[in-house]
Each structure stands twice: as C-alpha cells, then as structure tokens.
Amino acid sequence: MAAVKNRNTKPEVCVRKALFKIGLRYRVNVKKLPGSPDIVLPKYKTAIFVHGCYWHGHKNCKKQIKPNTNKDFWDNKIQKNKSRDKEVQSELSKLNWKVLIVWECELRNSRSFNITIDKIVNEIVSIK
Numbered sequence: 182m183a184a185v186k187n188r189n190t191k192p193e194v195c196v197r198k199a200l201f202k203i204g205l206r207y208r209v210n211v212k213k214l215p216g217s218p219d220i221v222l223p224k225y226k227t228a229i230f231v232h233g234c235y236w237h238g239h240k241n242c243k244k245q246i247k248p249n250t251n252k253d254f255w256d257n258k259i260q261k262n263k264s265r266d267k268e269v270q271s272e273l274s275k276l277n278w279k280v281l282i283v284w285e286c287e288l289r290n291s292r293s294f295n296i297t298i299d300k301i302v303n304e305i306v307s308i309k
Contacts, residue, residue: 216269
C-alpha cells in the first residue's frame with residue numbers, strides 16, 4: 182500500500198499533458214478546494230478528478246476486481262472512498278464549481294483517451 186501513489190499518477194499526467202497541449206492552463210491539487218482536486222481550471226471554475234477504477238469502485242469495470250483476502254476491509258475502504266467522493270462533489274457544487282470525473286479505464290487506449298479528452302474540453306467550453 183505504501184507504494185500506491187495518490188498524486189502525479191500516470192493517468193493524471195496524461196490528462197494534464199493533453200489539456201496543456203490544447204491550450205488549457207490549470208493548477209494541480211489545489212488544497213483550498215474540498216477534496217484537493219487533481220486538476221483545477223480556475224478560469225472555467227472546473228475541478229477534474231482522475232479516479233482509479235479499483236480505488237474508487239468504478240461499476241462494471243474490469244479493473245474493479247474484488248480481492249480474495251481481507252474482503253471486508255477492502256469493501257469497507259472502497260465504500261468509504263465512494264462516499265467521500267460524493268461528499269466532495271457536493272461541496273464543490275455548492276461552491277458553484279463544475280466537477281468532472283475521469284476514470285482510469287477511459288484512458289487505456291488512444292481511441293478512448295481522445296474521446297475522453299474531447300468530452301472534457303466540450304464540458305469546459307460549454308461553461309463559458
């Protein structure tokens with residue numbers, strides 16, 4: 182567990198690079214906002230969370246495989262993560278921030294990656 186990164190993961194870095202290439206400027210892990218979002222676009226008042234499918238309990242995803250040992254512990258941990266995610270999204274919405282969730286599985290291959298980045302950009306552009 183100590184080797185599991187919570188910042189600057191490969192999926193996060195890929196999304197950040199794609200946004201930068203498009204010309205969108207952002208901040209990383211803004212601690213002043215609830216949940217310290219992975220990517221923050223202050224100009225568009227948008228917070229982006231890049232969720233790992235396993236750690237955040239992505240439904241119907243191949244990466245959401247239940248472990249064979251210590252099942253109660255892991256079920257409890259993932260359930261807490263999911264409830265914390267909902268709470269953070271609610272807090273950000275109350276502060277009039279747009280919240281976008283990007284799942285790790287959406288970034289697996291170049292086709293789905295490009296579709297996901299296009300969705301993000303369309304959501305951001307629709308705000309302005």
